[in-house]
Amino acid sequence: MTILTRSAYGEPGTSLDFKTGNWRSTEKPVHIHAKAPCHGACPAGEDQQAWFALLQEGRVEAAWRALVAANPLPGVTGRVCPHPCETACNRKALDGALAIHNVERWLGDEAVANGWAYPVEEPPADAPVVAIIGAGPAGVSAAYHALRHGMRARIFEAASEAGGLLRSAIPPTRLPRAALNAELDRVLSLPGIEVTCRARLGRDVSVEALAADHAAVLLAPGCQEGRDWDVGGSVPADHHEGLALLKEFMDHGQFPAAQRVIVHGGGNTAMDLCRLMKRFGVGEVTLVTASGLPGPDTATDDLINVVPRELEEALEEGIEIIPHATVNRLIMRGSKVVGAEVASLKKVPGTDGRKKRVTFEGTERVRDVDMVIPCIGEMVDPEGLHSWINRGYLRPSDHWGTLSDRIYALGDARGDRGTVAEAIGDGARAVAAVAARLNGGEATTDTRAELPASDLNPVYYPPAARSVAPKLPVSERTFEAEIEGDIGHEAALAEAARCLSCGNCLACDNCWTFCPDSAVIKTAELATDGSFYLFDLDYCKGCGLCAQECPTGYIQMRPE
Amino acid sequence: MREALEGSQAIARAVALCEPDVVAAYPITPQTHIVENLSELVAQGDLHTEFVSVESEFSAASVVLGAAATGARAYTATASQGTLLMAEVLFNIAGMRLPLVMTVANRAVSAPLSIWNDHADSMAVRDSGWIQLHATSNQEAVDTTIQAFRITQETELPVMVCMDGFILTHTMEPIDLPDRMAVRDWLPPMAFSRSLDPERPLSLGMLVSPDYFPEIRHSHHAAMQQALAVIEEVDTSFHSRFGRAAGGLLTVEGDPEAKVGILAMGSTVGTLRAGMAHYVEAGPARLITLRSFRPFPAEALREAVEGLDCLIVIDRAISPGLGGVLGTEVAAVLSQSARPPHILNHALGLGGRDIPETVYVDLLDAGRDPDAPRFSVFDADMTKLAPEDR
Numbered sequence: 001m002t003i004l005t006r007s008a009y010g011e012p013g014t015s016l017d018f019k020t021g022n023w024r025s026t027e028k029p030v031h032i033h034a035k036a037p038c039h040g041a042c043p044a045g046e047d048q049q050a051w052f053a054l055l056q057e058g059r060v061e062a063a064w065r066a067l068v069a070a071n072p073l074p075g076v077t078g079r080v081c082p083h084p085c086e087t088a089c090n091r092k093a094l095d096g097a098l099a100i101h102n103v104e105r106w107l108g109d110e111a112v113a114n115g116w117a118y119p120v121e122e123p124p125a126d127a128p129v130v131a132i133i134g135a136g137p138a139g140v141s142a143a144y145h146a147l148r149h150g151m152r153a154r155i156f157e158a159a160s161e162a163g164g165l166l167r168s169a170i171p172p173t174r175l176p177r178a179a180l181n182a183e184l185d186r187v188l189s190l191p192g193i194e195v196t197c198r199a200r201l202g203r204d205v206s207v208e209a210l211a212a213d214h215a216a217v218l219l220a221p222g223c224q225e226g227r228d229w230d231v232g233g234s235v236p237a238d239h240h241e242g243l244a245l246l247k248e249f250m251d252h253g254q255f256p257a258a259q260r261v262i263v264h265g266g267g268n269t270a271m272d273l274c275r276l277m278k279r280f281g282v283g284e285v286t287l288v289t290a291s292g293l294p295g296p297d298t299a300t301d302d303l304i305n306v307v308p309r310e311l312e313e314a315l316e317e318g319i320e321i322i323p324h325a326t327v328n329r330l331i332m333r334g335s336k337v338v339g340a341e342v343a344s345l346k347k348v349p350g351t352d353g354r355k356k357r358v359t360f361e362g363t364e365r366v367r368d369v370d371m372v373i374p375c376i377g378e379m380v381d382p383e384g385l386h387s388w389i390n391r392g393y394l395r396p397s398d399h400w401g402t403l404s405d406r407i408y409a410l411g412d413a414r415g416d417r418g419t420v421a422e423a424i425g426d427g428a429r430a431v432a433a434v435a436a437r438l439n440g441g442e443a444t445t446d447t448r449a450e451l452p453a454s455d456l457n458p459v460y461y462p463p464a465a466r467s468v469a470p471k472l473p474v475s476e477r478t479f480e481a482e483i484e485g486d487i488g489h490e491a492a493l494a495e496a497a498r499c500l501s502c503g504n505c506l507a508c509d510n511c512w513t514f515c516p517d518s519a520v521i522k523t524a525e526l527a528t529d530g531s532f533y534l535f536d537l538d539y540c541k542g543c544g545l546c547a548q549e550c551p552t553g554y555i556q557m558r559p560e
Numbered sequence: 561m562r563e564a565l566e567g568s569q570a571i572a573r574a575v576a577l578c579e580p581d582v583v584a585a586y587p588i589t590p591q592t593h594i595v596e597n598l599s600e601l602v603a604q605g606d607l608h609t610e611f612v613s614v615e616s617e618f619s620a621a622s623v624v625l626g627a628a629a630t631g632a633r634a635y636t637a638t639a640s641q642g643t644l645l646m647a648e649v650l651f652n653i654a655g656m657r658l659p660l661v662m663t664v665a666n667r668a669v670s671a672p673l674s675i676w677n678d679h680a681d682s683m684a685v686r687d688s689g690w691i692q693l694h695a696t697s698n699q700e701a702v703d704t705t706i707q708a709f710r711i712t713q714e715t716e717l718p719v720m721v722c723m724d725g726f727i728l729t730h731t732m733e734p735i736d737l738p739d740r741m742a743v744r745d746w747l748p749p750m751a752f753s754r755s756l757d758p759e760r761p762l763s764l765g766m767l768v769s770p771d772y773f774p775e776i777r778h779s780h781h782a783a784m785q786q787a788l789a790v791i792e793e794v795d796t797s798f799h800s801r802f803g804r805a806a807g808g809l810l811t812v813e814g815d816p817e818a819k820v821g822i823l824a825m826g827s828t829v830g831t832l833r834a835g836m837a838h839y840v841e842a843g844p845a846r847l848i849t850l851r852s853f854r855p856f857p858a859e860a861l862r863e864a865v866e867g868l869d870c871l872i873v874i875d876r877a878i879s880p881g882l883g884g885v886l887g888t889e890v891a892a893v894l895s896q897s898a899r900p901p902h903i904l905n906h907a908l909g910l911g912g913r914d915i916p917e918t919v920y921v922d923l924l925d926a927g928r929d930p931d932a933p934r935f936s937v938f939d940a941d942m943t944k945l946a947p948e949d950r
Binding site: 459460461462463506508509510513514549551 | 563
């Protein structure tokens with residue numbers, strides 16, 4: 001595009017004759033649309049800044065469409081995701097990170113309530129078909145993204161219903177089944193997606209057979225297989241593994257009778273189990289975890305890996321948490337547990353230079369308990385996958401999930417994942433890799449740099465408090481009722497208005513207002529770089545005022 | 561999102577948020593941009609008001625006097641010589657106790673001619689009976705302007721919002737303009753208890769015999785005293801509605817343990833604040849910002865200086881033959897305290913002389929000097945004067 005600036009039509013003999021020439025400072029302003037940190041942190045690949053911008057314009061449906069370009073299940077992730085986007089949010093240093101999950105959830109629910117159509121079309125009948133094992137979040141996401149890439153998807157699910165661990169392991173108090181079903185049904189009924197339930201790998205289908213007549217096979221079976229567990233060789237007769245116990249409870253509404261329980265682990269399964277058991281009437285529920293609780297002395301990589309608000313709610317409900325500790329010994333009467341020795345852990349330098357945790361001698365104490373439940377993670381059920389499994393998991397070689405030619409691994413089964421958002425992102429990534437290969441190319445990632453908080457000019461943002469979702473009081477928490485409520489239309493839009501638009505132009509006119517040389521020109525239509533401004537470098541002196549006063553860091557000074 | 565606005569532009573937008581019925585003003589540097597921006601808002605259809613073009617400040621003041629008397633929400637703005645040309649009408653407006661808001665873009669008064677900032681203009685009409693509020697920043701000027709419309713309605717006394725010419729009026733600042741609906745909600749519709757009504761004929765500003773004049777002045781003084789509480793209440797209410805206050809009657813900041821205090825009005829405060837943050841080694845000080853110059857908050861001031869050994873009062877005006885205006889008033893008020901601080905009074909920045917951040921250090925140094933004069937034109941360079949004038 002030829003840019004005609006004032007110097008091109010300036011009348012001779014006017015001051016427009018006096019151009020900056022070669023005496024500009026060593027830098028000139030450029031527009032750089034950096035990656036917002038929320039986007040960089042989102043395992044599902046959402047660009048939160050983009051959909052918040054649409055909400056700020058009041059375009060709610062368009063915002064949802066931008067959101068589901070990455071994540072087809074916002075109503076689900078808005079409820080269950082530990083939201084690393086909020087941890088990364090640049091606003092946290094001002095007056096609190098954006099409550100992105102509240103708005104995401106609200107948008108997801110609005111779409112369901114209003115029946116907004118997913119922005120996908122049915123692929124042609126002869127389009128390539130991908131086979132997907134597992135209708136959990138990874139499989140559903142993969143099927144949805146297949147449509148976005150013009151492919152068809154065929155999902156094989158071993159259970160009688162789709163949903164994977166969203167259904168089997170997340171309590172309805174966190175994810176009501178109505179919300180889950182509504183979103184899943186809307187995605188899975190999109191034309192071009194075919195779901196076969198009760199189709200078990202190794203019995204009804206095989207990876208090799210599917211690979212023979214599909215463009216690709218995407219393995220998203222999740223982790224179903226409990227790990228072996230013992231403490232110093234002893235295993236109680238009534239041993240229950242955490243996830244299995246949780247699944248049983250979801251099916252039958254029963255826990256084994258116990259008065260005092262220790263749950264050993266540090267993830268969401270452990271937390272869900274603690275809270276459900278406490279609500280079920282177990283008198284004392286103690287979580288023993290090797291990780292630390294949030295606080296000034298806890299490093300980020302040492303933090304207990306649960307949704308922060310879940311932790312807060314668990315403490316409200318009276319769950320005792322013993323951080324940096326382990327179950328050292330089971331005290332058995334016959335084959336029944338009657339107590340457990342809990343010991344603190346301390347860090348010592350390991351042989352590989354990294355710190356490792358060892359029992360802190362002398363801190364052992366005995367707790368009288370009826371049950372010790374390990375929640376130490378699960379592995380892939382090897383049935384039908386023997387040739388792909390490597391030490392319990394599928395362990396693909398890359399970010400795209402490549403196991404071998406046309407076979408990909410997604411979600412928990414990879415062995416390096418642990419959240420719904422990661423599973424959803426895996427679905428998108430694997431399908432992008434498949435589509436790129438079919439087109440003879442390679443999939444690409446967003447390699448833009450993230451915008452650091454120091455590049456923002458915070459004075460232009462008036463203070464605004466983070467929204468807080470309503471919560472059921474502890475006394476009213478049951479096994480069914482959702483604990484966290486909806487923030488509603490007004491609060492959602494107010495929350496969206498808090499977005500700082502990191503790295504993206506807000507059309508605030510600051511550059512145009514402040515430029516001492518009128519070298520910022522406003523354009524009537526969107527310029528090629530996505531803003532409404534051009535720099536007239538014939539007159540720009542390189543003073544950097546525009547970059548300084550740009551609230552979002554979209555203008556950066558770069559060497560000539 | 562805050563907007564980068566020039567002070568004058570921000571004031572025009574703030575006035576427009578208050579939806580005045582009548583605006584009349586005559587342009588004068590450095591107030592011109594306020595009126596220009598207002599007329600632009602009217603031309604663009606963003607402000608529906610009776611915008612009366614007048615031929616002088618005398619007329620401008622007279623038009624808004626008449627408008628206010630009919631119960632209309634009225635606004636004008638002026639500076640310097642314009643204020644003096646208005647002076648007679650300003651006394652009338654206050655004497656008739658009409659609700660009105662006026663911005664004074666403070667500027668020195670001729671001769672010699674100076675277009676730059678000091679407080680000589682608003683000080684010249686100090687005794688007219690108007691409420692005078694001083695803003696230290698453009699955000700405060702915006703918020704004070706909106707508050708002024710409510711104060712004038714509640715007190716039925718005219719309110720002058722003083723902001724330093726050029727230093728504030730012509731400077732860009734990120735401004736948070738409140739939402740129009742929120743202002744409409746917070747600012748009650750205009751109501752004036754004695755508004756002119758053909759059904760109930762009334763004479764205003766009539767000849768009054770000596771039998772009543774002292775009582776009228778007494779009640780005016782009493783009304784000004786009562787306005788102190790209103791100014792505070794309105795600021796509190798504004799704070800709870802919009803999340804920020806504009807300075808109440810006065811504010812106190814800095815080190816509460818400090819034995820030296822500095823008191824100032826207007827944009828000088830910003831300079832002193834920056835100096836205090838920058839030159840920590842100069843020592844701690846308590847910084848007192850006087851927002852309400854009229855009515856004068858004697859009680860609040862006595863509290864604010866408690867524990868101080870020395871108080872340095874900055875005047876941006878001079879009363880030749882006496883010294884500082886503000887300094888003299890502060891000394892008079894504090895003379896009633898049990899243990900008044902030693903008061904030093906300095907005029908600074910007259911006729912737009914730049915006040916650098918280092919003034920903070922120089923003022924504290926002068927405060928420590930036992931031989932320092934009780935009053936000085938602090939930044940006057942004696943070498944520029946003939947020996948007999950020094």
